[in-house]
Amino acid sequence: MKIVVLGFDGASPKLIDKWINNLPTFKAFKEKGIFGYTIPPVPAQTPVAWTTFMTGKNPGNHGIFSFAMRKKGTYERRIATPKTLEAKTLFQILNESEKKVGVINVPMCGIQKVQGFIAPGFLSKNEGVFFPEEIREKIRLKFDVNKILGDLKTETLGRVKEDPDLFFEEVNHITDEMAEIALYLLQKEDWDLFMTVFMGTDRIQHFFWKYVDQTHSNYEKNKYSQLVRDFYIKMDKITESFLNSVDEDVITIVVSDHGFCPVEKEVVVNNYLEEIGLVKTKNGKIDLEQSKAVSYGYGDVWLNVKGREPFGLIKPGKQYEEVRKEIADKLMLTKINGQVPFKDIWKREDIYTGKYLSVAPDLLIIFKKGWQAARNPEIMEKNELKRYVKKNPMWSGGHDGTHDPVDVLGVICSLDLELEEKKEIRIPLKDLAPTILSLMDVAIPRDMEGEPFKLHFRKDRST
Amino acid sequence: MDEHLQKLEEKSIFILREAKAEFKNLAILWSTGKDSTASLWLCRKAFFGKIPFPVVHMDTSYKFPEMYQFRDGIAKKWNLNLIVAKNEDALKSGMSPKAGRFECCTQLKTDVLKKVIEQQKFDAVIVSIRRDEHGIRGKERYFSPRDKEFKWDYKDQPPEMWDLYSSISKEASHLRVHPILHWTELDTWMYVKQEGIPVNPLYFAKNGKRYRSLGCMPCTVPIKSNAKNIDEIVEELKTTKISERSGRAQDKEEAYMMQKLRALGYM
Numbered sequence: 001m002k003i004v005v006l007g008f009d010g011a012s013p014k015l016i017d018k019w020i021n022n023l024p025t026f027k028a029f030k031e032k033g034i035f036g037y038t039i040p041p042v043p044a045q046t047p048v049a050w051t052t053f054m055t056g057k058n059p060g061n062h063g064i065f066s067f068a069m070r071k072k073g074t075y076e077r078r079i080a081t082p083k084t085l086e087a088k089t090l091f092q093i094l095n096e097s098e099k100k101v102g103v104i105n106v107p108m109c110g111i112q113k114v115q116g117f118i119a120p121g122f123l124s125k126n127e128g129v130f131f132p133e134e135i136r137e138k139i140r141l142k143f144d145v146n147k148i149l150g151d152l153k154t155e156t157l158g159r160v161k162e163d164p165d166l167f168f169e170e171v172n173h174i175t176d177e178m179a180e181i182a183l184y185l186l187q188k189e190d191w192d193l194f195m196t197v198f199m200g201t202d203r204i205q206h207f208f209w210k211y212v213d214q215t216h217s218n219y220e221k222n223k224y225s226q227l228v229r230d231f232y233i234k235m236d237k238i239t240e241s242f243l244n245s246v247d248e249d250v251i252t253i254v255v256s257d258h259g260f261c262p263v264e265k266e267v268v269v270n271n272y273l274e275e276i277g278l279v280k281t282k283n284g285k286i287d288l289e290q291s292k293a294v295s296y297g298y299g300d301v302w303l304n305v306k307g308r309e310p311f312g313l314i315k316p317g318k319q320y321e322e323v324r325k326e327i328a329d330k331l332m333l334t335k336i337n338g339q340v341p342f343k344d345i346w347k348r349e350d351i352y353t354g355k356y357l358s359v360a361p362d363l364l365i366i367f368k369k370g371w372q373a374a375r376n377p378e379i380m381e382k383n384e385l386k387r388y389v390k391k392n393p394m395w396s397g398g399h400d401g402t403h404d405p406v407d408v409l410g411v412i413c414s415l416d417l418e419l420e421e422k423k424e425i426r427i428p429l430k431d432l433a434p435t436i437l438s439l440m441d442v443a444i445p446r447d448m449e450g451e452p453f454k455l456h457f458r459k460d461r462s463t
Numbered sequence: 464m465d466e467h468l469q470k471l472e473e474k475s476i477f478i479l480r481e482a483k484a485e486f487k488n489l490a491i492l493w494s495t496g497k498d499s500t501a502s503l504w505l506c507r508k509a510f511f512g513k514i515p516f517p518v519v520h521m522d523t524s525y526k527f528p529e530m531y532q533f534r535d536g537i538a539k540k541w542n543l544n545l546i547v548a549k550n551e552d553a554l555k556s557g558m559s560p561k562a563g564r565f566e567c568c569t570q571l572k573t574d575v576l577k578k579v580i581e582q583q584k585f586d587a588v589i590v591s592i593r594r595d596e597h598g599i600r601g602k603e604r605y606f607s608p609r610d611k612e613f614k615w616d617y618k619d620q621p622p623e624m625w626d627l628y629s630s631i632s633k634e635a636s637h638l639r640v641h642p643i644l645h646w647t648e649l650d651t652w653m654y655v656k657q658e659g660i661p662v663n664p665l666y667f668a669k670n671g672k673r674y675r676s677l678g679c680m681p682c683t684v685p686i687k688s689n690a691k692n693i694d695e696i697v698e699e700l701k702t703t704k705i706s707e708r709s710g711r712a713q714d715k716e717e718a719y720m721m722q723k724l725r726a727l728g729y730m
Contacts, residue, residue, distance in 0.1 A: 067724060067729050067730070068730065075684070079717055079720050079721065079724070081720070123720065125719075125720070154719075154722055154723045154726045155726075157723070157726035157727055158725075158726035203727070206727070206728060207728075285681070297730065310686075310687050311687075375728060375729060375730055376730070378561075393728075394728040395728050
């Protein structure tokens with residue numbers, strides 16, 4: 001069985017529902033096929049989520065816990081890249097079973113030795129460049145481009161507030177171009193699994209969520225509400241073109257890695273850690289060696305442990321547990337304008353298992369909808385009245401604040417699959433790789449943790 | 464003299480002399496660190512005691528006080544034609560790593576170098592990078608063309624076979640010359656010891672910490688070490704698995720990604 005996976009990063013089931021009457025393809029998924037939710041990992045971040053999808057493992061076994069992690073045995077912040085990925089991907093597993101893959105713009109997927117072709121995605125330094133060379137040449141001849149633009153330019157992203165129209169123009173342009181190239185390869189090349197991920201949905205929603213989500217406290221309907229909806233209509237049309245371009249015996253699955261929720265205020269976690277005496281500063285900057293615990297700008301908290309960090313201050317064992325408990329207890333009692341911004345605080349072993357558990361943050365703060373961790377980890381000016389809250393964050397929508405996965409569910413739909421029993425579909429992302437392998441009749445590696453979801457091929461799409 | 468070091472030295476001196484013969488307006492960059500100081504030493508050997516071109520120090524103003532002391536001492540002792548290049552405008556407007564490390568490096572280092580090359584009309588600059596420092600540097604050549612934007616197209620470089628170095632390039636605005644590209648960190652230290660080259664005391668351990676690579680103060684952290692002299696450093700390097708630049712805030716490759724993540728709002 002051949003499979004096409006069409007990914008839309010951050011595509012929100014809430015928005016699909018909202019605009020369902022303008023989205024005929026998604027309406028057909030609801031009426032005739034399957035339409036359900038994917039459950040992202042913690043944190044529900046693009047690199048963590050797509051890696052979980054690709055490996056069928058929890059972060060404890062693939063090693064990607066965040067955009068920025070602490071490099072083991074140092075205080076250095078390390079960015080997640082395909083090089084830091086510690087587990088085999090679905091594409092490599094298929095390759096071992098002599099299956100051909102075509103992979104375009106999947107985040108965290110770098111160059112991998114496979115039969116078929118790959119254009120690495122977001123966070124790979126080879127983003128958009130096709131491997132092997134022959135495919136690059138074919139694309140050059142046909143489309144006169146050296147690589148695909150899977151994502152917006154850094155300059156355009158940096159100027160989104162000043163020039164939102166340029167942002168939309170570019171995101172629409174790169175999406176159309178990538179769709180055209182992907183459809184061409186889908187039809188011309190030989191593959192068993194074809195997968196491509198469009199990033200536009202995520203990028204748009206971060207900056208323009210408040211124009212489409214009525215539950216956002218600054219909700220406002222204007223021309224950008226329309227432009228976001230138009231992008232969903234584009235997504236629907238691209239999906240339709242994919243469905244029309246493959247044979248009847250191919251299963252096409254549309255999936256997103258997470259959804260979105262409102263972001264209204266940001267909390268500077270390190271200010272709170274300083275308030276309770278754990279963060280120490282030197283010349284106004286955080287002194288990583290002298291601090292007992294710091295956050296690197298997400299809902300992460302890293303302790304400074306003797307024997308683990310170069311200048312560890314906390315004894316492993318009893319004292320480590322006491323500090324973790326102290327942080328969790330104190331933060332959960334912190335009120336900002338009468339509200340506690342935190343939903344939950346988890347110890348790493350509560351959510352992760354596996355051999356890379358030791359490089360996970362020691363604690364994970366889960367924020368309520370509307371809140372998120374301020375991304376610049378440095379202490380901001382002390383303002384007791386505002387209690388270290390940043391208003392007007394850069395984003396109005398988010399998913400990795402860190403938010404509870406159930407607040408930011410992704411979507412999964414197909415016309416070619418049916419469920420064994422009628423029930424609401426909620427699939428953890430790590431179950432998708434084993435589900436795909438099982439539909440393709442490829443043995444699921446024993447170390448893959450996810451379970452295949454009980455979905456079956458449905459022969460006739462029209463009913 | 465150690466045979467291995469002698470071979471390294473011969474090759475470096477050959478490259479330096481080729482560069483001097485080939486270019487009208489040559490200069491050498493000097494960070495005051497061990498590698499570029501070793502290069503100055505090699506220049507003195509290659510040109511019989513006197514370095515026949517300017518020595519450029521790019522001063523971000525955020526260097527360690529010990530680096531300035533060391534710089535001025537050596538400049539006097541070796542009678543260097545020292546050019547200190549600074550981006551005064553950016554510094555006046557308060558540029559610091561707080562504005563983002565990438566931006567800070569761009570304005571206080573990259574832009575300064577662009578300006579000094581333009582002003583002094585340098586057609587080649589000697590840079591003391593080594594292949595073992597960093598992944599991407601493994602692709603470097605001894606003579607490496609840069610365009611006006613400083614872009615280095617590592618896929619389109621002149622071939623360097625049998626040690627024949629081509630310095631001709633149409634698009635190049637200037638050439639980078641890398642005389643110690645083939646050296647390793649350990650080679651530099653062994654050479655420093657053999658030749659008795661002065662090095663900055665920051666490299667030696669104090670209170671259990673030492674600097675393995677020197678940069679700007681806010682963005683460089685010391686490593687845990689008890690190596691108090693060159694012999695102990697050599698011993699330490701033979702056993703360590705940690706990268707030399709691990710104490711430096713970030714690598715360039717990562718810097719571009721950081722810049723994008725910042726624009727996206729992820730950082």
